[in-house]
Amino acid sequence: MKFSPLxxxxxxxxxxxxxxxxxxxxxxxxxxxxxxxxxxxxLADTLAKAMRxxxxxxxxxxxxxxxxxxxxASSKRGNSETICVVETPADxxxxxxxGHFSGRYFVLLGHLSPLDGVxxxxxxxxxxxxxxxxGDVNELILATNPTxxxxxxxHFIGDIAARYEVKVTRIAHGVxxxxxxxxxxxxxxALSFTGRKQL
Amino acid sequence: MKFSPLxxxxxxxxxxxxxxxxxxxxxxxxxxxxxxxxxxxxLADTLAKAMRxxxxxxxxxxxxxxxxxxxxASSKRGNSETICVVETPADxxxxxxxGHFSGRYFVLLGHLSPLDGVxxxxxxxxxxxxxxxxGDVNELILATNPTxxxxxxxHFIGDIAARYEVKVTRIAHGVxxxxxxxxxxxxxxALSFTGRKQL
Numbered sequence: 001m002k003f004s005p006l007x008x009x010x011x012x013x014x015x016x017x018x019x020x021x022x023x024x025x026x027x028x029x030x031x032x033x034x035x036x037x038x039x040x041x042x043l044a045d046t047l048a049k050a051m052r053x054x055x056x057x058x059x060x061x062x063x064x065x066x067x068x069x070x071x072x073a074s075s076k077r078g079n080s081e082t083i084c085v086v087e088t089p090a091d092x093x094x095x096x097x098x099g100h101f102s103g104r105y106f107v108l109l110g111h112l113s114p115l116d117g118v119x120x121x122x123x124x125x126x127x128x129x130x131x132x133x134x135g136d137v138n139e140l141i142l143a144t145n146p147t148x149x150x151x152x153x154x155h156f157i158g159d160i161a162a163r164y165e166v167k168v169t170r171i172a173h174g175v176x177x178x179x180x181x182x183x184x185x186x187x188x189x190a191l192s193f194t195g196r197k198q199l
Numbered sequence: 200m201k202f203s204p205l206x207x208x209x210x211x212x213x214x215x216x217x218x219x220x221x222x223x224x225x226x227x228x229x230x231x232x233x234x235x236x237x238x239x240x241x242l243a244d245t246l247a248k249a250m251r252x253x254x255x256x257x258x259x260x261x262x263x264x265x266x267x268x269x270x271x272a273s274s275k276r277g278n279s280e281t282i283c284v285v286e287t288p289a290d291x292x293x294x295x296x297x298g299h300f301s302g303r304y305f306v307l308l309g310h311l312s313p314l315d316g317v318x319x320x321x322x323x324x325x326x327x328x329x330x331x332x333x334g335d336v337n338e339l340i341l342a343t344n345p346t347x348x349x350x351x352x353x354h355f356i357g358d359i360a361a362r363y364e365v366k367v368t369r370i371a372h373g374v375x376x377x378x379x380x381x382x383x384x385x386x387x388x389a390l391s392f393t394g395r396k397q398l
Contacts, residue, residue, distance in 0.1 A: 002292075003261075003263075003288065003292070004253070004263040004264055004265065004268060004269065005264070006245075006248065006249050006252060006253055006264045007249065007253060007262050007263070007264075007288075009245050009249075010245050010246065010249040010253075013238070013241055013242040013245040013246070014216075014242065016231070016235055016238035016239065016241075016242055017216075017227045017230070017231070017242075018226055018227055018230045019223065019226070019227075024218065026289060027217055027218070027289075028216045028217055028218075029249075030262075030287065030288060030289065031216075031217045032216070032246075032249075032250065033249070033250075033253055033262050034308060034309075036215055037250050039212070040215065040246055040249075040250040041246075041247060041250045041251070042212055042215075043212040043213065043215055043216075043246060044243045044244075044246035044247035045243075045247070046205075046208050046209050046212040047209065047212070047231075047239055047240075047242060047246070048240060048243035048247070049205065050205050050206065050208075050209040050228075050231075050239075051231065051232075051236050051239040051240040051243060052240070054203070054205055054206060054209075054232055063202065063203065063206050063229075063232055064202075064203040064206070065203055065204070065205045065206075066203065069203060070203065088229065089202065089206075089229065090225060090226075090229065093202070109233060110233075
């Protein structure tokens with residue numbers, strides 16, 4: 001036995017969301033049908049609109065429904081000579097929450113992963129190269145994740161930037177503030193020693 | 200800093216789903232925007248349609264977009280003299296998956312919970328009473344959950360059924376098959392002793 005066709009289709013459709021299996025999808029569908037009809041209808045509207053209208057910022061590739069995102073569109077930051085390269089829009093939010101960076105961003109929307117068919121074109125590196133070629137860029141801060149793929153992507157971009165004689169930096173890796181040495185993995189600890197600074 | 204207004208609204212809207220907090224909602228929104236535009240658009244369509252069209256079966260109150268659900272509409276089961284009372288449509292699926300029950304259902308869509316404003320009217324007990332009053336019902340099997348609220352609801356419905364001189368039964372409680380006595384809670388174990396049967 002199954003539910004009615006439309007309820008079944010709703011449960012199946014909800015499974016496109018990450019981390020949602022058959023049981024969670026069923027629970028979501030029932031909660032929406034039982035108690036949250038108006039929220040559900042609102043979600044449907046917003047979702048349809050977002051899937052249709054949200055595109056990428058022409059300058060930094062983050063998600064936006066405008067031509068340029070709020071940072072690239074601002075006169076103060078949009079012409080900054082420092083570009084911070086991150087993997088995802090969520091990383092932009094993480095760096096912004098610190099409030100210490102006042103340049104602009106470039107969002108790769110992923111990292112180099114040849115096996116998954118993600119190459120330089122998918123990461124929009126031609127657009128980044130245009131920024132570098134324009135001569136407006138002074139420093140490129142590579143803030144990709146400290147993973148094997150993130151590091152490889154950072155090196156690849158570093159090689160491109162070297163051609164345009166732009167200063168390239170990589171964010172520091174080491175023991176996080178508030179962490180305890182005892183619980184830090186050995187690679188991070190090794191990096192914190194090689195990257196040590198004189199007091 | 201925030202995301203663009205539409206992306207922010209999408210993240211907020213996704214939070215109406217049960218078990219979805221700010222981080223999960225963000226992850227869902229980005230996954231849909233990055234890789235699953237067509238699934239997202241399909242989800243939006245299905246969701247809008249389901250919120251608009253799915254109602255309750257006129258006979259058993261389960262979710263359906265038709266007047267009657269497939270069980271109530273079937274000539275074989277829809278006129279069965281045995282009604283099984285369950286709390287949710289998911290419970291119907293659980294009982295059906297066993298394949299041992301061939302009667303019809305009555306779905307309460309909840310349990311008595313006066314503090315949350317859920318009384319007999321919210322559970323559609325007037326509709327159940329109509330079924331009982333019609334004289335077509337021979338046995339009422341109470342399969343509400345074995346919780347305090349589920350038991351209270353079962354007793355309440357049992358009292359109503361007694362007025363119409365319908366046979367009322369409650370599903371058996373005891374040690375689940377495949378379970379080990381060592382790990383079964385004491386209340387269940389006590390019930391399994393009081394409900395013992397001669398071999």
